[in-house]
Amino acid sequence: MTSFQPNADSLFAEGLALQKRGRIADAVERYRQALALDPDHFNALHLLGVCNTQTGQLDEAETLLRRAAALLPDNAPVHNNLAVTLRHAGKLDAARVACDQAIALKPDYAEAHGNRANILREQKQFAAALADYDRCIALRPGSAEAQVNRALVLRDLDRPADALASLDRALALKPDCFEAYQERAEILARQGRLEPALAACEGALTLRPTHVPTLMQRAGLLTRLARREAALEAYDAVLAVDPKQAQAHYIRAALLTEANRLEEALADYDRAVALRPDYVEAVINRGTVLMRLGRHEDALANYDALLALRPDCAEAHNNRGIVLKELGRFEEAAASYDLAAGLRPAYPEALLNRGNLYKQRGAFDAALAAYADAIAARPDYAEAYNNRGLTLREMGRLDEAVASYDVAINLDPNYPEAHYNRGIALSAAMRVDEAITCYDQVLTLNPDHAKSRWNRGLSHLLRGNYRQGWADYEARWDNTELKATLPPYRQPRWDGIEPLDGRTILLHTEQGFGDTIQFCRYAALLAAQGARVLLALEPPLTRLLGRVEGVAGVAMRGEVFMLPPFDFFCPLLSLPRLFDTQIDTIPAPQRYLAAEAQAIAGWEQRLGPRRALRVGLAWSGNAQHRNDVNRSIPLAQLTPLALPGVELISLQKEIRFSDAMMLPALPGLRDVRDGMKDFDDTAALVETLDLVISADTAVAHLAAALGKPTWILLPFACDWRWLIDRTDSPWYPTVTLFRQGQEQSWGPVVDRVVAALAAKVAG
Template sequence: MNEKSAEAQFTRAVNFLRRGDASSARPLMTKVVRAYPQSAPAHFMLGIACAMLSDNKRALECFDRAVEVDSSFIDAYINKGVVLKKMAFYDAAVACYDRALVINPRSAESYNNRGSAYLGLGRLHEAVEDFNHAITLNPTYADAYCNMGGALADSDAFAEALSMLDRAIELAPAMAEAHLNRGNALNGLRRFEEAVVSYEQALKLRPNYSEALCNRGHSLVELNRYEDALHSYNQAIKLEKNYASAFNGKAKSLVGLKKIDEALVCYERAIELKPEDALYEWGKALLLILQGNYEEGWRLYESRKRHKKFKENICRIQDFAQPLWLGEVNLSGKTILLHHEQGLGDTLQMLRYVPLLAKFGGDVVVQVPASLVQIAASADPAARIVAKGNPLPEFDLQCSFMSLPGMFRTTLDTVPSAVPYLQASKSSKQYWHQKLGDKSKYRIGLVWSGSAQHRNDHNRSIPLMALLPLLDIDAEFFSLQNEYREADGEVLRQKGQIQDHAKELGTFNDTAGFIEQLDLIISVDTAIAHLAGALGKPVWLLLPYSPDYRWGLEQSESAWYPSARLFRQPRAEDWESVVQTVANEVSKLVTA
């Protein structure tokens, strides 16, 4: 092949590549490489064709040959890094971009691509620094803005991520990945409807975008659109049959539809595909506990500790140098620390184990948030109670509260259900008795919402307006909440039937003394429901269609609280019929 012919073949091959036809380009460029083995551009373009055809091994060989011929061929290093990143060889990819930046320290593309490789290594801080460098060098570099937005979203800096992604889309409206990342940022901000719009824009641009289909499913689950979510996950799995995250999401949508057996199959498939992701095992654990399979469920519940981000940000489990207590029954001469994790209700539920642990012969130290200190002390007078944040005494073993059912090998039949296991202080009881005076009517405490920051708040909380049918009953009503959402506060002011003592409810001991003066507590799934159950007071719990794992699936009683009665939504988002059923039952009580 003479030089003129080789140049013509090279040009034809490049044109094929520009049209995305790597299959036609590869044989042409192979001929050029054979005729001119010292042509770095020819080796490079053959590498590009091989990479487009997913022949990664041959692509890497071509890029290596290109830099052997010309050690300053920066594009060969950059594209070798792209292939290595695609193969998840992130460290090797970083090394390629390091070399590219030696050749050209002002290469925005090299900084951007190295940042992407750092993301693969979980080195978020370095990734953000590289994306910043890329943007500084090229302020209109849409891909760098897109990657920066993705990195910030991974760091939970969702508002900053959204700003970067809006800029990326402004620069490149047809960039599907920018719309995907924007959806992820909006999902993190809990703006789920807007997130769905962004995912759907990504899918308009790239109809077979499996990640957009999967993540759209995540937002649809949060909106309780379980059927739509299921369809989205199925589409993603059809495109990518081994997509673990899609199987995990599909399981959640099936749980929302109460298709429990099908959900369990999906969790098991996700675990099979990606056993290192502890969140899939965690999801299976919750489902097993929901089904009543406590032995295996509470064992798998420990998986939450293996996912660093989930452990620190959601469960908020503390790390200690002392070993984990694994259920040994001889603690003589030892001190064990029980420490708070997750929500206040979780710890209230698990304080029942404190006196059981004390029977094993050791000293028990209980670390809880300040608002729980006084009420926690009533679980066992011998236990030492420490407010979280205060110095701890020396101890030998430790266990977080939510690990106790597993360590005690608790089954549905062996739940320590004796109540009351908590008591309000004498002074708190006296205060509220004097405050409320002698009873002239049936007294009912109401709780309709928990913390708005709770991950499942949109399912468990209801507006105060939904409880208004109860107020037609001839009884006294008291709010047990110490904070109100704006709309609820307005209803509370307009309706004078609900007495408000929020300013006097500083701790759970204050609330416990208040509850002791009431006949019945009607509550959504909040810490107050746990407190009432722990005090042995009648508590009627209003549960969503797909309830929290601890309440089981169908039963109207609770294994954890004998004084509790469970009222369940017959269908998703149907609080009206739940409240009407409760109103009818309360009327019978009051009449009796």
């Protein structure tokens, strides 16, 4: 199979065309691909930096633009764009320096003068900013934007008449300049010239009829003009566009209160408070309306109003804590919960909320103490027992977690989340059958609980109950995170029934590299049905998997609009279900991947003459994996593998800092990362080895798919694909599994591996 290999310039050109069409995300992908081929491609660095600025990725944008500037220091636009990025990042002094460099290189650079003026204005150096705006206008007299910005700095200098004159010039240059109308209304309103300000608002709204800030500005002017009915209609117009404008509800309620339309006012205050629970003015006024209506108890329940009036109100402190917690203001939230609990020592809700806060911050012992206090205050508090279980599970105290869930369920048998969480804890304890029972119970209570169906599927797969497992595993697409990764293909998804003879099917990856390597084997089965099989892959896999039996072509995953024509698509991990794969029908050839002979020879030459048993070692995978803390192994624990007669070769493309510190303790471990650009390179290296020893990572799948003897070290709660209590794998004939026991320690595992390795050297 052959495929077109673009170069950096062609990828950059594609990116530029996409950027001009407003397809920023696609442009970014092309620029990144160009830089993967040529890290010093100035134009790709420059425009990727510009794109990242537009999408708010300012740190990366700064890095890219500084690299570009280092390559071509005399390029004024790159310095100017760096200044824009730095300004958005709040690094005003550095932004100004970048602008100065751009202007020094190109003194008549109008845009750079305008950008420097913007920076100077933010630094409150208004006179200097005005001089730069004037220079920008002198260089580009037709710029309405520069006139508007000049007006802003004149306003800051308290020169409203000059600011209005500048805005008039902007409107003369560009009669549809929305910003000029909007700023004119603001300046006139500040001067108390409300009628002309209202006229300017109306002019802005002819250009953008649904612009909420301007609608609010118009409604505010009508309010100041005491045109109550017109103001109410104006706020209605705001809310028709954006029903979540809390301030519009608040001011409308104030107008209704003035008109003594109290029930309507209360309804608007209710909406304002529902939208912004911390909206102090709205809540206080709501309390006032409630009292005017004679609803004194309701007024007292208005927690923020009561808190403003009565600082000793425990409920207000608790509810304030909830709002602050949701806003991420944890210290203040904790203080509010402490105040609530101090004012009312037996206040279970406040104690529960305090426990949740501690748990979220990783202060597990403090969380357990708070839950204990909540339970003491309310012995039948099922939610407290459930949340206590969550904390114990995160601490690895699984038996205690299960016991806590048991109490929650005894208190409330119809509590789906407690049943679900109990199942998760049991799964972590490898009590798989009990976990399945929990998920069954959740789905009885709530048939739409997708996480339970998915986790039940994982449990069945771990058990080897593949038919049920594959069916439940499809619920992964109801998981919000995974669902977002499903490409929006227009073609139908293959159902396993529709004939494929003479038709093209696109298989797309969905999770990790290891999953892709494991399940690409199904391409051969599809090809046997007459299908033309395409694989949509991440770049590190394209070269290697393009040679898999049955694969007719590869494409970059995510490039929905750049794919070749196809008739059907299918997620790669859905194929086992569609082929009704059982333990004894797994398509498991001795090997189904192969490296290129030339690349293998290159590694042989680099590694030199074979002096001992050559063993590849991979000890950690993706640090972002949800189970990384359990499945990755600290390199320090693998030092006993450095046996006489063993030559260790690192298969790690990335080495974590803590592991890098251990490399001196393994002087015989060869680090060849610089030669592993993608999985094709790694595959060629693996082909030169006698054995691979790996944690549960993509490297383990790679070695096994190459038919290389592979020893995989598994955590106690292992991934479903390795089944239970087996030392072999029906997926890979050359794999041997070394499992943790219930002690969940790597020491005994490493001891067994060392013994097996010593025997292999001796034999």
